[in-house]
Amino acid sequence: MLISLSIKNYALIDNLQVSFNDGFSIITGETGAGKSILLGGLSLVLGKRADLSSLKNTDEKCVIEAIFNISNYHLKSLFKTEDFDYEEQTIIRREILPSGKSRAFVNDSPVNLNSLQLLGERLIDIHSQHQTLELTSNDFQFQIIDALANNETELQNYKSELKLYKSLQKELNELLHFQAEAIKEHDYNSFLLNELVEANLVVGEIELLEEEYETLNNVESIKEKLAESYQLLGEEQIGIISTLTLLKNSLQKLAGMSSKYEDLYNRVNSSLIDLDDVFAEIDGLQENLEANPSRLEEVNLKLQKLHNLMQKHVATDVSELITIKNSLEEKVSYTENLDDTIQKKQIEISKKHEELNIISEVIHNKRSEVIPTLVNQLQDILKDLGMPNAQFKIEVSYGNDFFANGKDALSFLFSANKGGSFNELKKAASGGELSRIMLAIKSVLSKYIQLPTIMFDEIDTGVSGEISNKMGDIMLEMSKTMQVFSITHLPQIAAKGHSHYKVFKEDVNEVTQTNLMKLNHDERIVEIAQMLGGLEMSSSAIAHAKELLN
Incomplete structure (x- = not known):
């Protein structure tokens, strides 16, 4: 208040x-x-x-x-x-x-x-004659009926479910649109994915292949250098290992004389052990090193394929290609599973549609039940307000479409005169009649809801x-x-x-x-007396004012 x-x-x-x-x-x-x-x-x-x-x-x-x-x-x-x-x-x-x-x-x-x-x-509801046009609004007429029907809870549920229903429909439309576009790209994405899958991508593979390519492409030169190294190390008379063995034997005789000679001996001996390992490894490399033109061609083709894929997908390395492959897999998989997703969404919408139908029917039934009460109350009040022949014909018809407040279409018709035809309020009632109808409606509403x-x-x-x-x-x-x-x-x-x-x-x-x-009370008497008889108040006007106040 x-x-x-x-x-x-x-x-x-x-x-x-x-x-x-x-x-x-x-x-x-x-x-x-x-x-x-x-x-x-x-x-x-x-x-x-x-x-x-x-x-x-x-x-x-x-x-x-x-x-x-x-x-x-x-x-x-x-x-x-x-x-x-x-x-x-x-x-x-x-x-x-x-x-x-x-x-x-x-x-x-x-x-x-x-x-x-x-x-x-x-x-505050400020009501003047020009605001009676609100009466002719379909929304306001529904509010009157729903107030009497106590539909507040059902309408809240309905509006909440309708919001979800529309959201699901929007999602379905987006899925269908996406599917239409995705189908166009699906074949191309599948082709790109197959290329990447067939490449058997492995992180770091390019570096390994490039190393193998260098080896296979230079096998004769490598064999020549390995042979030269093998000879330098293993020559019986002047090879590094033979010479270092002589040095080791010479220092061995001094090792027992002083720790500093022993240290020299140990260092030479350690170097000799390392060189023996190097010698053995060179020997092994020579044995395993063979020209292999077919493998060289295979490595070369694989490298070319990887470089072409990187260029095609604007990738800097194989790891980026793998990321692109994973993304394509998701796209292709999503597109291939869209039918299932769409079907599930359609089932959700169907369930929500049924739930809305149930709530709408409850709202419709409650509205239908209270309309006779509303009509009788309005007609009784209007009788007292000088409209004895006022009649309402109010009907709600259950339709197929979901509106903001249910599935009902409302017909709210009025006739002011006996034998007169029913028509919409704005056509059937004058401004003064609309004011009295609005007062009657507000009076009825005040009994059912907190205005x-x-x-x-x-x-x-x-x-x-x-x-x-x-x-x-x-x-x-x-x-x-x-x-x-x-x-x-x-x-x-x-x-x-x-x-x-x-x-x-x-x-x-x-x-x-x-x-x-x-x-105050006395001032009210004066004011009402003036309303009755003008500024020159008569004793009868004052008496009438007192009578009205009592």
Whole structure:
């Protein structure tokens, strides 16, 4: 509920501060006193766009602040989604700067206008005659029926499942599109993969093959050098090993004389052992070294193939080729298994489709069950509001398509006159009739769901005293479960309020200002008497005012 409203430097308002009660509050005032200014200021704090013309004094900023008790409004999820700081007593502030820029705050945290509008819609419903067009909206009509049908849980489940269903359909379409494109590339990717698989890629293989190629390609030269080395080492008379053996024998005789001779002996002996190993290895290499033209050709072809593959795939080594091969394997495998993936996705969609059908049917049945109750309640209320022949024909037909709120198509028809034909509300009802229908609907809704604070702006325009009396009774009944405001010119309605506020103009320092004050009991008598008989109040008008208040 709206607890208080503060407006500074807005239109004709210099500085207004007022507190409000729960229940039924009345706002009255002469035509032109500034009721629209008050509503305009309240609309700004609820997210309406502003401009520089809103400022009373263009050198100072305009500040509008409203405090709400939102403990019963179930808004924690909205606050979380919009990243607001949740407080049961929430403060909304709107500032319009002399530069024309505006700022908005929820509990002192800055917010954007879109977020503020979302919150504002959940806090106050300002209802004027032109807003009755909402009645003709299919979405609003469904909201009425679903409120009576208590479909909130089912609709939440449905919307959640529908989101998943659409997501699965999108994934399937992407898979089918990918499959169409992948089939075109599949043969080429398979060809590339087969080339790489046939190459039997091994990391480091190129280095080994290049070494083998060098050996096979230079076998005669290598044999010649090995033979020369073998002879230098193993010649009986002047070979290095024979000479080193003589040196070792000579030093052996000295080894026992001193440790330094022994060290020389050991070093020469160690060198001789190493040279013996070298000699044996050269001998082995000579025996195993043979010209092999066929192997040379084989190695050469393999190297050419690897280099061609690296050039083709823009790879620097075999390890990169292996990475490319693995990637191609994944692509080819994924393409070959796409049919299975698509089939699984289709099964998922089919299951989700069935789940949505089940929920949709529950929603449809609950809607169908409450429609007669809704029709009877609306027609009974409208009878009291001077529309005795008003009739509704409301039907929901179960279709094949999934809409945002189920599978139903809604026909919401109205006839104002006996024997008249049924038609859409916007064609069958006048502006005044739409206002009364909206009041009837809000009255019915208030029994089933927690509505936000509602402000009826001259909803009683053009109705008779008796009907206005019924309107007042309806709004008074609604105020048992919600906060209701009525801006009215009719004394019959004004007298029914728990609280009464008066909008008035006054001249302060030769400047006209709009203000709002709460009336006490005696002031209410005067105000209602003036509404009955004008400024020159008669004793009968005062007596009538007292009677109405009692």
